[in-house]
Amino acid sequence: MQAMQVERPGAPLRMVERPIPMPGPGELLIEVAACGVCRTDLHVAEGDLNGPLPIVPGHEIVGRVRALGAGSEGFSVGDRVGVPWLAQTCGRCFYCQTGQENLCDAPLFTGFTRDGGFASHVVADARYCFPIPDRFGDAEAAPLLCAGLIGYRALRLAGAGEAIGLYGFGAAAHILAQVATWQGRRAHAFTRTGDAAAQDFARSLGCGWAGGSDEAPPELLDAAILFAPVGGLVPVALRHVRKGGRVVCAGIHMSDIPAFPYADLWGERSILSVANLTRADGREFLHIAAQVPVKTHVTVFPLAEANVALDRLRTGAIEGAAVLQP
Ligand SMILES: [Zn+2]
Ligand SMILES: [Zn+2]
Secondary structure, eight states: OEEEEBOSTTSOOEEEEOOOOOOOTTEEEEEEEEEEEOHHHHHHHHTSSOOOSSBOOOOOEEEEEEEEOTTOOSOOTTOEEEEOSEEEOOSOSHHHHTTOGGGOSSOEEBTTTBOOSSBSEEEEEGGGOEEOOTTSOHHHHGGGGTHHHHHHHHHHHTOSOSEEEEESOSHHHHHHHHHHHHTTOEEEEEESTTOHHHHHHHHHTTOSEEEETTSOOSSOEEEEEEOSOOTTHHHHHHTTEEEEEEEEEOOSOOOOOOOOOHHHHTTTOEEEEOOSOOHHHHHHHHHHHHHTTOOOOEEEEEGGGHHHHHHHHHTTOOSSEEEEEO
16 A cells, blocks of 8 residues: 655655555455545644654545454445544543543544555544545545534534634635535635635635635624634634624644733633534534535645645645545
8 A cells, every 4th residue: 555654743745655454353444535635634744733653644534445344333345434533532531421522531533643544545443434425526525524524513613603704714614614604604704814816715605705814804703713723813803703702713733822802802702622523523514514515625636746735735725625536
């Protein structure tokens, strides 16, 4: 098998050849058809997030089951499956036992603490894989598995309000704008200052307003969701949220949040983060994504060009989502 792996923080990923792994008990061997490129992969490659190295990134995997480990349940050889960020949980900690497996004390994460999908093959715990609705092609489905479903968790935590601000109009926001509009909400998009192409793109996906992150939206927001990893946007977003409103930080890593006056938080406004996903989030979101139906905009790169895809993501040159195909 082939894999693009992170060997040293900040160094380009390197293509390696390895024997195809055998699935262990409860696991599936999956031939990768497509794997989305997420900002988290960039954080892993650049060392913002420190895990074991070398590691194969990639946690938005769509592929087909080629072999079943002993006792694995739910899938047969040939089935199409999706592998998300949450690779495994302990099942025993307080969080696992209270329906919050996304906060598990001893989890494994795909493409961070176990090898992911920037590869031709991957092994995954069958209990954490999802069936993919038939209406999505392989590459189109890949961004649903993190950008879509962790974005969806962020939208749920944003509450039931109708006016939603999306800061950072990348892979997640381009999916969330469609879901929020379908739910009858009004989505407003904040992009890098002067990024007219991204603003046009946001409007084409249902956003009623799109502007720079230094601009004020046309109405007070019930909630703002931050996908951009820029801590400075937290107090900015807070100033555009009504009393009782929420600012939801949806990224796994963010630069420091600068100090701001308490008056901006006053009025029962809140700031919260979204961490990981539960399997229930995944099933619920994939069902909704097929109903909307979400149309993902993807730019496909060959697996060997993973470094090019990461570079484009870093510079904001990807419209929608980048996807690798072996
Ligand atoms: Zn646990
Ligand atoms: Zn991700």
